[in-house]
Amino acid sequence: MTYIRSSTTTIQGIPGSTGSRTEFAMLVTFHSKPEYREELEKLLREDVLEARKEEGNLYMQLYRAKDNPYTCFLFERWKDQGALDAHFEKPYTKAVLELCNKALTAPMAIMFLNDLTPISPVHYQRLPKDAGKATDLVVVFSVKEGEQERFVRQFQDSAQYSRSEPGCVAFHVHAVKDASNTFVLYERWESREALDAHFEQPYTEALFTLFEEVLEQPVEECLNYITWVI
Incomplete structure (x- = not known):
């Protein structure tokens, strides 16, 4: 089996992309x-x-x-x-x-x-207080053509608030290379209760309203709850 090179990590035309950053x-x-x-x-x-x-x-x-x-x-x-x-x-x-x-x-x-909302690499190593209680999820979004910029700007606004929540360990939203309509969100929370509290925040509710308008399928079909192994 061969692997796929990233070729380039610069995504042009997407607000908030990492530009010339090589990581x-x-x-x-x-x-x-x-x-x-x-x-x-x-x-x-x-x-x-x-x-x-x-x-x-x-x-x-x-x-x-x-x-x-x-x-x-x-x-x-x-x-x-x-x-x-x-x-x-x-x-x-x-x-x-x-x-x-x-x-x-x-x-x-x-x-x-x-x-799309880059932060210092030192934050990548942040860990939950209790890995056994942490809640992790990956969300793969398919966005309708023409709605990408609106989707990205709303997420950039939400990310700054989500990361400041006391129960947030990680909140990273990404564009996918060579798939202009696909975006990936990775979240890690101290507990399921912390995630539920996040869902109740006004900026999160605004995101869910946006999802109803711009996603190709219901957001529930995009969610992947995952268990940390190592």
């Missing part, structure tokens, strides 16, 4: 066959632990879908394309790719992401 994020999805689930997760754990030691890695976490034990996600951040290229030459990464040739029900899906 980028990735969301990688694995759908494993039942008989390979444990072996794949073991290799992914090793990949994450070793990747965190690499100079070019800013962040790497492994998650499992709450409603499907055979679906895993890697959320990664890299300093630049060279750092990612070096990562794919590591033996522990090659071991994952080799297993994926036979262990997956579909090819692994890679989304290259640009932060």
Whole structure:
């Protein structure tokens, strides 16, 4: 199996894109066959632990879908394309790719992401007080053509308030390279109660009103609740 280069991480024409910044994020999805689930997760754990030691890695976490034990996600951040290229030459990464040739029900899906509300990399390492109580979710939005700028501006406004909530650990919204209508939100909260409180905020309610107007499908179909593995 080969991997996909990010090519460039600059997304032109999207308000708040990272411009000339070379760092980028990735969301990688694995759908494993039942008989390979444990072996794949073991290799992914090793990949994450070793990747965190690499100079070019800013962040790497492994998650499992709450409603499907055979679906895993890697959320990664890299300093630049060279750092990612070096990562794919590591033996522990090659071991994952080799297993994926036979262990997956579909090819692994890679989304290259640009932060629309970038913050200092030091905040990427922020952890919840109790990982066992934390609530994580990934939301993949498909936005109607012509509504992208409106969607982005509303999210940029919401992000500054969401990040200041006492229960917020992470709140990152991204544009997806080569998919101008697709956006990815990653959130981490101290608890389900903190997330519920977030849903009650006026800026969040304004977002949900926007969703009804600009999304291709109901927002409930976009939500992916995930469990942190390592």
